[in-house]
Amino acid sequence: EKVEITKEQRALIKAILDAYNRHQIPQDVTKKLLQEQYSAEENFLLLTEVATSQVQVLVEFTKNIPGFLSLDREDQIALLKGSAVEAMFLRSAQVLSKKMPSGYTEVLEERIRKSGMSEEFMTPMFNFYKSIEELHMTQEEQALLTTITILTPDRPYVKSHEAVERLQETMLDVLRKLCVLQHPQEPQYFARLLGRLTELRTLHHYHVEMLTSWKTNDHKFTPLLCEIWDVQ
Numbered sequence: 001e002k003v004e005i006t007k008e009q010r011a012l013i014k015a016i017l018d019a020y021n022r023h024q025i026p027q028d029v030t031k032k033l034l035q036e037q038y039s040a041e042e043n044f045l046l047l048t049e050v051a052t053s054q055v056q057v058l059v060e061f062t063k064n065i066p067g068f069l070s071l072d073r074e075d076q077i078a079l080l081k082g083s084a085v086e087a088m089f090l091r092s093a094q095v096l097s098k099k100m101p102s103g104y105t106e107v108l109e110e111r112i113r114k115s116g117m118s119e120e121f122m123t124p125m126f127n128f129y130k131s132i133e134e135l136h137m138t139q140e141e142q143a144l145l146t147t148i149t150i151l152t153p154d155r156p157y158v159k160s161h162e163a164v165e166r167l168q169e170t171m172l173d174v175l176r177k178l179c180v181l182q183h184p185q186e187p188q189y190f191a192r193l194l195g196r197l198t199e200l201r202t203l204h205h206y207h208v209e210m211l212t213s214w215k216t217n218d219h220k221f222t223p224l225l226c227e228i229w230d231v232q
């Protein structure tokens, strides 16, 4: 049947895309990524700074998701804690797959590869990056997929499951229509995007082990990361 994006849905896409583009990691953090020397220690410190900055960016973005601030306050926290890692995997995949002019992508990839992370996590992580790159998502799709990840109702400690589900369904409906309109030659494109959300959950489980292995090698995290990732 004829797929039509309503006026309200167009406004929703604009609000989410504006918020998504407005929030970038500060220049001083990204400049350091290019300048500092390469050592496992230095790479870990830089990535910790990037992750901390990314969490702050994520909180700001989430506050601009229409309807998010009307959710129960404790549920807002539960959604942020539960989705932070997945949103950051998505964001890092989008940044790494965009071949940035400044050679910045290669630098970032190099620092991740040499940050004391064990091989068993590296492979699934870079496979994920490759699978995101192959999708050639538009900015709207990236922003909406991140929003849908954040609005996942079955995170730990979420009380008003239905309220979150309603919000997520609104976003899923918009994304489905966008996919049909922007990828008419690929009827399965929307399903492929949702398949990435399943892969994100697997990476989330790997990430918990990554943190433990970094902890055992006495790596320090910032207070914000300890709080959002429940690290002691």
Ligand SMILES: CC(C)c1onc(-c2c(Cl)cccc2Cl)c1COc1ccc2c(ccn2Cc2cccc(C(=O)O)c2)c1
Binding pocket: 023, 024, 025, 030, 044, 047, 048, 050, 051, 054, 085, 088, 089, 091, 092, 093, 095, 096, 108, 112, 115, 221, 225
């Ligand atoms: C604590 C630290 C060592 C860590 O633990 N797990 C991960 C971790 C890792 Cl190693 C991979 C994926 C997700 C996480 Cl949490 C990390 C490093 O975290 C990040 C977070 C975001 C990342 C990166 C790499 C790229 N990005 C996205 C990015 C970078 C620069 C600018 C912008 C922007 O929006 O302007 C976005 C690393």
